[in-house]
Amino acid sequence: MGFLDNVKDALKDAVSTQASKDEEAKDEAAMKDDVVVEKADTTTADDSATPAPPTIPIDTDTPDAETAEPTTEPTTGPVQPADSVEPAPTTPVETAEEKAARQEAREDRQERKEDRQEAREDAREKREDAREAKFETYTVKSGDTLGEIGARFGVSYQEIAKLNSIENPDLIFPGQVFRIPKN
Incomplete structure (x- = not known):
């Protein structure tokens, strides 16, 4: 038996296990619906002001576990609700004024750097003159x-x-x- 056969068997087992869990969940929901219907039938005159709780409809179009076809698509894990997903961060658009201000700041830094370099050269010349x-x-x-x-x-x-x-x-x-x- 090859690797792919093992994967296929594992998928069949997973599908049948899930189908049996779904069947059990349907049975439990049906029992709860029966209890809700019985309670609604036993209302008294005092309870007439209180509405009966809504019943949950059962999907009867779902195929049984024996007739379910195994899927070959891999499972990806739990799905997050849409409201819990954070939107991708957006890059702020820079205005022309902000670009100009940033460029001016760069030029100022460059000018200060050149001034410092010039001051260092002047100081070096003064030291050499003093030494001479x-x-x-x-x-x-x-x-x-x-x-x-x-x-x-x-x-x-x-x-x-x-x-x-x-x-x-x-x-x-x-x-x-x-x-x-x-x-």
């Missing part, structure tokens, strides 16, 4: 020593070595550019 104002530069020539350069500018060779990160003050080369602190 505090220092002079000197390009080493052949035969120069750090002590002679320091003496020429009135500064100790240790200050020049420290300022220019020179590990060995006795080892300098022609073409090197040193920053020399101003007095």
